[in-house]
Amino acid sequence: MFGIGSAKRKIDKTSFIPVYYQLVKILEDEIHNGMMPGDVLPTEQEISTYFGISRMTVRRAIAELTRAGKVYAEKGRGTFVAKPKLDSLVFELGDYYKEMKQKGINPNSKLLEARIVRADDKIFQEVGIPVGVRCLYYRVVHMVGNEPLVYETKYIVYSKKKPLLEVELINSSLSSLLTNHVDPPVRSKRVLQVRMLSDDEVGILKVEPNTPAFHVEQILYDIENNPLAWGTSLYRGDRYKIVNHTGWFGRKSPKDGGFNDGE
Amino acid sequence: MFGIGSAKRKIDKTSFIPVYYQLVKILEDEIHNGMMPGDVLPTEQEISTYFGISRMTVRRAIAELTRAGKVYAEKGRGTFVAKPKLDSLVFELGDYYKEMKQKGINPNSKLLEARIVRADDKIFQEVGIPVGVRCLYYRVVHMVGNEPLVYETKYIVYSKKKPLLEVELINSSLSSLLTNHVDPPVRSKRVLQVRMLSDDEVGILKVEPNTPAFHVEQILYDIENNPLAWGTSLYRGDRYKIVNHTGWFGRKSPKDGGFNDGE
DNA sequence: CAGTGGTCTAGACCACTAT
């Protein structure tokens, strides 16, 4: 029923690996090695009887492949091999600390300033925090060794909860700082832009003048759509790039996306 | 069994809307309106008998919610409401034409140059196309009205297929230009960086000197991992930003990601 | 131990497609 590599692989029903998952891997192999986009897969009935498993289990395997974008099904016609979607570009970016931990780099961060301020008109215009509301305002710079990489400025709407520790401010994302608030954040808006650094920022990040940077802005909202926090992060443009892989991969599949340092 | 809004909603088995989907919507409502992260859902058995449907159907609904990140299940314990993941940032970016069509903008593009070249040492170093291989080289600028927004430079490994039309070069992504090749692309690598524009680029995009830009590089590979094409796109930094929403949304959920123009 | 989610089965009916 299958092409070249068909006879080799069977399903082991006594294995601790679920049957549907074994089937996913078998079908992936067939797709990547013997088939072309547009080719039709065997019908669910055929696969079911061929491997001696139930049709529902076959459907589960095919559902996984569908979600992964490897195949698509058409009612009344059949299931077909999909073209790899090479134009959809998904850049994934966690918070700074997660990124560094993923790379096994030990970051080294400094709290430059932290104080209570009252929201002014500018903040209201930009974020929607009403004028006069008390906010915790702080600035952090993240370094690897002696090299500053990221500079962050954040506002958190003040609440009477237990005070935040310096170590929390330094190595926690805005949303994790806020999860214990009375009204925790449930929605986040982020904007990625590119811009030139100001003179102050050039000094803090210790870069040449006229260095561009990634500017990531985040606003967190509670369930009532009230803004709870506002942060901006500046990533040195000379040291950061975002890499993304899509498509089919033979044996090993590169991880998707991620914010990678310049090297 | 459910909280506030429980009694109101029943499942209509005669509806043309699948039962599992009706259940997804009911559970979503419960989660968003009456529950908090960490709360436990009724067991699959309870939901199954409560609505008079099979457990497999309940499981399908819960599987959808799990994939959407709204709940998570723990074997032997139960199913719980998840915290919205506010730190995972996914920037989505299609090709230029898709982006424009999504916005209903009629783009207006010019082919600046198109000719056959031979890969030189620099291209080999950067992309891996062997020195001497014949490539189609072309440059395009995309405008809205009279304003240039994107400038693209592309190399496609030459093949004996039917020649590409100018209109194809202008409004097709690299991967769609290549899908009919003998060995179509199955893998794509993209890198997003920020950099300053060169003098040439400043002239082409008609921006002020010292304007930063998004620099997106794409390399397409065939199944044998041979590079098939190489493109770089420059998006004006003063006109582009990438917006991303995550979390829970009450009635209407903003679309994820997207490359939006500066306004 | 009882209760939970995870997997799997062997049917069934349906809407849709192609001939």
Added chain:
DNA sequence: TAGTGGTCTAGACCACTGA
């Protein structure tokens, strides 16, 4: 009309959790 995928059922056994 025959064949396809889409949905749904009413069971079953398992591994795991927590009391």
